[in-house]
Amino acid sequence: MKFRCGLEVHVRVGKKRKLFCHCPPRLSDTEPSLRVTRRLRAVSGEAGLKDRAAIFEERSGREFVYLFYPDTCCLVELDEEPIHEIDPESLECAVKVARLLHCDIPDRLYVMRKIVVDGSNTSGFQRTVLVGLNGWIEVDRRKVGIKSVCLEEESAGIVEKGEKKTVFRLDRLGIPLVEISTEPVITDAEFARKVAEKLCMIVRSTGLAHRGLGSVRQDLNVSVEGGTRVEIKGVQELEMIPKIIEAEVERQAGLISSGKKPEPETRAALPDGSSEFMRPLPGSERMYPETDIGPLDVPEVEVPETLEERLERLKRRIPEQLARQVLKSEYLDLVEKLSEKHDPVFVAHFFTSVLKDFRRRGLEVREEDVISAFSLAEKGKIEEKAIPDLLEEVSSGKAFEDVVPKYSPLDRSELERIVLEVAAENPDLVERKNLKALMGEVMKKVKGRAPGSEVFSLVKEVVSRRTSSASS
Numbered sequence: 001m002k003f004r005c006g007l008e009v010h011v012r013v014g015k016k017r018k019l020f021c022h023c024p025p026r027l028s029d030t031e032p033s034l035r036v037t038r039r040l041r042a043v044s045g046e047a048g049l050k051d052r053a054a055i056f057e058e059r060s061g062r063e064f065v066y067l068f069y070p071d072t073c074c075l076v077e078l079d080e081e082p083i084h085e086i087d088p089e090s091l092e093c094a095v096k097v098a099r100l101l102h103c104d105i106p107d108r109l110y111v112m113r114k115i116v117v118d119g120s121n122t123s124g125f126q127r128t129v130l131v132g133l134n135g136w137i138e139v140d141r142r143k144v145g146i147k148s149v150c151l152e153e154e155s156a157g158i159v160e161k162g163e164k165k166t167v168f169r170l171d172r173l174g175i176p177l178v179e180i181s182t183e184p185v186i187t188d189a190e191f192a193r194k195v196a197e198k199l200c201m202i203v204r205s206t207g208l209a210h211r212g213l214g215s216v217r218q219d220l221n222v223s224v225e226g227g228t229r230v231e232i233k234g235v236q237e238l239e240m241i242p243k244i245i246e247a248e249v250e251r252q253a254g255l256i257s258s259g260k261k262p263e264p265e266t267r268a269a270l271p272d273g274s275s276e277f278m279r280p281l282p283g284s285e286r287m288y289p290e291t292d293i294g295p296l297d298v299p300e301v302e303v304p305e306t307l308e309e310r311l312e313r314l315k316r317r318i319p320e321q322l323a324r325q326v327l328k329s330e331y332l333d334l335v336e337k338l339s340e341k342h343d344p345v346f347v348a349h350f351f352t353s354v355l356k357d358f359r360r361r362g363l364e365v366r367e368e369d370v371i372s373a374f375s376l377a378e379k380g381k382i383e384e385k386a387i388p389d390l391l392e393e394v395s396s397g398k399a400f401e402d403v404v405p406k407y408s409p410l411d412r413s414e415l416e417r418i419v420l421e422v423a424a425e426n427p428d429l430v431e432r433k434n435l436k437a438l439m440g441e442v443m444k445k446v447k448g449r450a451p452g453s454e455v456f457s458l459v460k461e462v463v464s465r466r467t468s469s470a471s472s
């Protein structure tokens with residue numbers, strides 16, 4: 001059976017605060033300090049009609065319990081205080097995404113309320129700002145239309161769902177979310193995955209996208225020929241997209257062949273690629289303007305480089321595999337900046353492997369110390385190659401000024417003293433002219449404070465001096 005699919009990609013963004021209050025945009029790791037119980041009912045949208053999905057949810061008569069975390073929630077999340085001004089950083093991020101996707105951007109931006117009474121918002125609506133429309137993206141040399149780019153509030157997270165009661169956590173509510181909707185033009189399940197991947201890359205290009213579990217979610221709109229349109233919500237892994245589309249086409253085909261008619265509905269994605277009924281598909285009656293905040297000016301932004309463009313630039317300096325690791329790293333900006341004054345391979349390796357190794361070993365290295373170490377190397381106060389050893393000592397509590405002399409570059413006479421010392425300790429190696437073994441011994445003492453080539457030439461010189469004087 002043929003199908004057409006549209007994607008809605010959601011990515012959490014913003015570093016400083018939530019979209020409409022000043023709480024940090026992250027999940028709490030403390031215990032909730034309050035439990036608040038609410039019931040919600042559907043109200044009419046701007047057109048005076050109640051939305052069918054909202055009526056459905058209201059009829060369930062569910063009770064909602066909200067867990068309040070004092071470090072990540074305030075009265076705004078509880079809907080007990082009017083919203084604050086919009087977070088400018090997330091707004092800029094959404095405008096950048098709209099520009100990268102070649103969207104038309106309205107002259108003024110309006111905050112709207114979208115009625116959602118499944119309990120995932122304490123207010124009974126989700127706030128959303130339409131930032132761009134009628135854009136496009138090119139994937140595999142095919143253009144896919146972008147219907148809209150919106151900036152939205154993340155919903156409250158479900159903790160448990162019982163027969164008559166759902167428990168939500170409020171820390172997630174209000175985290176800024178960029179939502180990109182494509183036109184329903186995708187007819188190939190694997191291609192859908194590629195489009196979703198590229199859209200995520202575009203949002204990450206702003207440098208403000210969150211990482212990790214739950215930070216990206218996809219909804220799939222699948223219309224099956226001879227069947228109907230169904231929305232499947234909450235797909236977390238890109239790899240699951242083809243499987244979910246195929247399962248939905250099969251489900252509708254199964255219904256039709258047994259004489260039933262598939263209904264337009266919203267379904268929830270399940271981990272095995274299938275889905276389950278959530279509620280009827282919402283209509284267009286569920287939007288009305290936010291009254292606590294006026295129209296917004298479009299912020300002026302610089303269109304960022306995409307991650308694809310940055311990958312190309314990185315590949316000119318370091319091997320591709322390493323470049324891809326850097327691209328995924330949270331230190332991408334720093335790696336690019338430091339690569340201008342340091343060996344790019346060393347820098348890339350440091351931020352993708354050495355730092356990870358420190359963490360695995362439980363060593364805490366502060367970013368400011370890393371920056372200080374690189375700046376010391378830049379000024380020639382320490383050798384670049386000694387940065388890992390130096391930071392390891394600093395992380396164990398030693399002060400920079402106590403450690404630095406140990407790693408400062410050796411001058412010629414100091415280096416010669418070490419080589420002579422090693423030669424004296426290993427007369428047999430000198431006699432056998434085993435330069436490699438001697439070099440190894442010297443490097444253990446040099447600890448990166450002199451370039452290998454210089455050490456080698458000195459070892460060679462000392463050995464030839466010793467052996468020629470012994471034979472004469």
Ligand SMILES: [Zn+2]
Binds near residue numbers: 018021022072074
């Ligand atoms: Zn808050």
